[in-house]
Amino acid sequence: MARYDFSGQRLFVDAPLAAGARAELTREQFSYLTTVLRLGEGARLLVFNGRDGEWEARLTLASRKSGGLAVEARTRAQEGGADLHLLFAPLKHARLDYMAQKAVEMGASRLAPVMTRRTQAARVNLERLRANAVEAAEQCGVLTIPEVIADQPLPAALAALAPERLLIFCDEDAEVADPCAALDASGAAGRPLAVLIGPEGGFDPAEREMLIARPNALRLSLGPRILRADTAAVAALALVQARLGDWPRRAGAAQRRGPSEA
Amino acid sequence: MARYDFSGQRLFVDAPLAAGARAELTREQFSYLTTVLRLGEGARLLVFNGRDGEWEARLTLASRKSGGLAVEARTRAQEGGADLHLLFAPLKHARLDYMAQKAVEMGASRLAPVMTRRTQAARVNLERLRANAVEAAEQCGVLTIPEVIADQPLPAALAALAPERLLIFCDEDAEVADPCAALDASGAAGRPLAVLIGPEGGFDPAEREMLIARPNALRLSLGPRILRADTAAVAALALVQARLGDWPRRAGAAQRRGPSEA
Numbered sequence: 001m002a003r004y005d006f007s008g009q010r011l012f013v014d015a016p017l018a019a020g021a022r023a024e025l026t027r028e029q030f031s032y033l034t035t036v037l038r039l040g041e042g043a044r045l046l047v048f049n050g051r052d053g054e055w056e057a058r059l060t061l062a063s064r065k066s067g068g069l070a071v072e073a074r075t076r077a078q079e080g081g082a083d084l085h086l087l088f089a090p091l092k093h094a095r096l097d098y099m100a101q102k103a104v105e106m107g108a109s110r111l112a113p114v115m116t117r118r119t120q121a122a123r124v125n126l127e128r129l130r131a132n133a134v135e136a137a138e139q140c141g142v143l144t145i146p147e148v149i150a151d152q153p154l155p156a157a158l159a160a161l162a163p164e165r166l167l168i169f170c171d172e173d174a175e176v177a178d179p180c181a182a183l184d185a186s187g188a189a190g191r192p193l194a195v196l197i198g199p200e201g202g203f204d205p206a207e208r209e210m211l212i213a214r215p216n217a218l219r220l221s222l223g224p225r226i227l228r229a230d231t232a233a234v235a236a237l238a239l240v241q242a243r244l245g246d247w248p249r250r251a252g253a254a255q256r257r258g259p260s261e262a
Numbered sequence: 263m264a265r266y267d268f269s270g271q272r273l274f275v276d277a278p279l280a281a282g283a284r285a286e287l288t289r290e291q292f293s294y295l296t297t298v299l300r301l302g303e304g305a306r307l308l309v310f311n312g313r314d315g316e317w318e319a320r321l322t323l324a325s326r327k328s329g330g331l332a333v334e335a336r337t338r339a340q341e342g343g344a345d346l347h348l349l350f351a352p353l354k355h356a357r358l359d360y361m362a363q364k365a366v367e368m369g370a371s372r373l374a375p376v377m378t379r380r381t382q383a384a385r386v387n388l389e390r391l392r393a394n395a396v397e398a399a400e401q402c403g404v405l406t407i408p409e410v411i412a413d414q415p416l417p418a419a420l421a422a423l424a425p426e427r428l429l430i431f432c433d434e435d436a437e438v439a440d441p442c443a444a445l446d447a448s449g450a451a452g453r454p455l456a457v458l459i460g461p462e463g464g465f466d467p468a469e470r471e472m473l474i475a476r477p478n479a480l481r482l483s484l485g486p487r488i489l490r491a492d493t494a495a496v497a498a499l500a501l502v503q504a505r506l507g508d509w510p511r512r513a514g515a516a517q518r519r520g521p522s523e524a
Contacts, residue, residue, distance in 0.1 A: 105493050107485065178510035182444060222500075223369065223509035224466045226402045231367050231496055238484075238497035239504055247485040248440035 009037065009045040010054075010138045012145060013069065021071040030067055033059060045202055046075060049143045054079040079205040081144055082246045083167070083192040085110040086237070087157055089199035090121040091229055097132045099230050104136035106237035107246055108195075113151035113242045118201035122152045138241075154207055158214060161194055168240060169196040171208070172220035172230050182242035186218050195240055195247040270301065271307040272316075272400045274407060275331065279314040283333040284322075292329055295321060306428040308337060312406045315340040324348045328441070343406055345454040347372040348499070350418055351461035353384040353491055359394045361492050366398035366408055368499035369508055370457075375413035380463035383446035386413045416469055420476060423456055429479040430502060432494055433470070445505040448480050457502055459495045 015023040025033070033039045043059040047069060054076040057069040086108040090096055103111055111133060113124040130148045137145045152160070159168060166188045174182065196211070203211065211217060222235055241247040273295075277285040286297070295301045303323045309331060310316040316338040319331040348370040352358055365373055373395060375386040392410045399407045414422070423429060426451045436444065458473070465473065473479060484497055503509045 007353075061425050101490075102493055105487055106487050107487060107495070138331055140490075181510075198456055221509070223503055225369060225404055227367050227403075228363075231364055234493055234496040235368070235500035238500040241485055242441050242501055247483070248443075 001237040002247065007037065007039050007043045007045050009033065009039070010141070011045055011047050011069075012134050012138055013047050013049055013221045015049060017047060017049050017055045017071050017074075019071065019073065023047060023057065023069040023071055025066075025068055026258075027066075030065070033076060034061070034064075034067070047071065048143050051210075054143060062236075076143065078143055081109050082241070083190075084108050084240070084245060085112055085161075085194040086197070086233065086235060087112045087114045087194055088229065089114055089116045089119045090124045090151060090196040092121045096121070096124070096129065096229060099233060100129050100132035100148075101136040102230060102234050103237070104133055104142065104180075105140045106234060107142070107241055108146050108237070109144070110147045110149065112149050112157060112194075114154050114157045114196070115151055116199050116207055118153045118199045120199065120201075126150060127139060145152050155210065158210065162192065165216070166195050167194045167196060167211070167214055168220055168236065169211050169217065170198065170222050170227075170236055171211075171219040172221065174221035177221055179220050179222065179239050180243060182218060182220060183239060188218075188242070189244045191244075193240060193244060195233075196234050197229050197236065200229055265399055267305050268298065269301055269305045271295065271301075272403070273307055273331075274311050274396050274400055275311055277311060279309060279311050279333050279336075280316045281333065281335060285309060285319065285331040285333055287328075289328075289390045292327070296323070296326075296329070308345045308404050308521075310338075313340060316405060334392050336406065340405055343371050344369050344503070346370050346499075346502070346507060347374055347423075347454075347456040348459070348495065349374045349456055350491065350495060351376055351378050351381045351458040352386045352413060353462075355382045357438035357492060358383070358386070358391065361495060362391050362394035362410075364496050365499070366395055366404065366498060367402045368502055369404070369454045369514065370408050370499065371406070372409045372411065374411050374419060374456075375457070376416050376419045377413055378416045378461050378469055379466045382461065383464075388412060389500060402428040417472065420472065424454065424461065425478060427454040427456050427478070429458060429473070429476055430482055430498065431473050431479065432460065432484050432498055433473075433481040434483065439483055441482050441484065441501050442505060444480060444482060445501060445523075448506070450480075451506045453506075455502060455506060457495075457498050459491050459498065462491055 013023045022124055039059055041061050046054055048054040049056045053074050055074050056072045060068040060070050084107060086103045088114045091099055133148055134148050220236060222232055273474045275285045301321055305321040307319055308316055315336050317333050318335050318337055319333045322332050323329040347363045352375045353361055395408050395410055482498060484494055
């Protein structure tokens with residue numbers, strides 16, 4: 001794809017992607033591309049749909065108010081991401097948006113808001129959370145949109161976890177002071193994982209007992225300072241991805257981030 | 263300190279702290295405590311000054327417009343923090359505030375804005391950066407305020423680093439794919455460290471050459487997805503603190519976070 005007409009845009013479309021296919025744009029997407037970004041006929045972008053990999057596509061205008069994409073060549077094959085759920089006590093407004101973006105950047109495959117006794121926020125706006133996840137996925141180069149599920153109380157969320165999924169939760173009083181040693185000792189590299197970030201006021205004693213009592217749970221200590229929930233999420237996910245997840249690259253695996261230089 | 267009158271506030275004051283001492287409040291601090299928080303005579307808070315540890319103090323009102331603190335009992339002894347500099351290409355506005363907060367939560371002892379060729383932001387507002395560092399330090403429980411230095415071009419910032427300070431910078435093409443292995447191999451646990459977060463557009467080729475050529479430098483790979491600068495900062499600092507810094511607790515060391523229960 002010639003560099004001079006690549007718009008730099010990367011878009012999620014809910015349509016099959018193959019050479020020669022046409023993909024429809026939603027009204028919002030069309031408006032954003034043409035009115036906000038002022039792209040015109042022939043502008044090039046990258047598209048993905050969560051199942052067919054990533055493709056180069058060309059904007060085609062049917063009229064001033066509608067158009068679609070002509071799908072051309074595949075840039076990246078679909079690959080499975082990590083099986084990594086992020087459970088988190090919801091925050092308010094902009095901080096919740098931020099949490100969603102960071103979770104996607106850090107490779108979470110599911111976002112699961114969890115209501116705890118000390119949670120301050122009201123019920124979660126799922127549409128907003130999903131929209132944030134889509135936008136973050138478009139911008140950070142992932143090939144799938146994380147699943148966003150409805151908020152549920154902590155006990156229900158725990159009961160819904162598959163027993164083989166390791167639950168990692170942040171606990172100042174974790175018995176192993178070294179978080180990397182704790183993760184290594186889990187033996188859980190490559191296995192299904194869940195990271196739980198509690199509310200800013202912490203878990204209450206009954207909740208902590210419930211978490212500690214769960215078989216296949218790991219308590220992670222995140223250092224001597226107080227971390228805000230969104231900081232803790234990124235920090236915990238960094239340690240988990242680096243020790244147990246998809247950060248260490250396979251020898252020789254190249255990472256494609258943008259359009260081909262052809 | 264009786265729990266019922268602890269205000270939950272923690273304040274940095276630039277005054278000596280000792281039992282029986284009086285500490286002045288700035289006009290802004292007094293106004294915030296009395297007008298915004300509506301605290302009155304006798305309200306209790308925690309104070310620290312970066313050198314004498316953390317103390318319980320009681321608000322005393324001289325008039326409606328001024329007052330001070332009666333310093334009472336020490337809650338925590340002063341301890342040295344990690345010697346960990348964060349060098350970062352500045353971001354704009356709220357994202358810069360956010361970067362400062364995260365750096366403090368993650369234990370940085372110096373914030374050093376660095377201008378690179380692809381840096382988008384204008385010169386840094388140092389007063390704002392310092393104010394953010396103070397507020398973050400008050401809220402996350404640290405005993406010192408990180409030093410905030412003036413922005414400088416990348417070559418000058420590198421030249422100013424002491425040779426024995428390990429420079430850790432994030433590089434998608436790091437030769438060691440496993441970031442934890444790379445950190446372990448550095449042998450730098452407990453030594454002076456600097457973490458460099460580049461601009462969102464990355465370092466240009468000449469800058470990368472300069473970084474790679476520096477003796478005592480370590481390239482860190484942060485996974486296969488594109489991370490925003492503030493995400494990369496928290497992720498890199500988490501790995502560095504967990505492997506080389508102050509996250510693994512010494513056996514038996516208790517962490518004091520709030521006023522004594524007495």
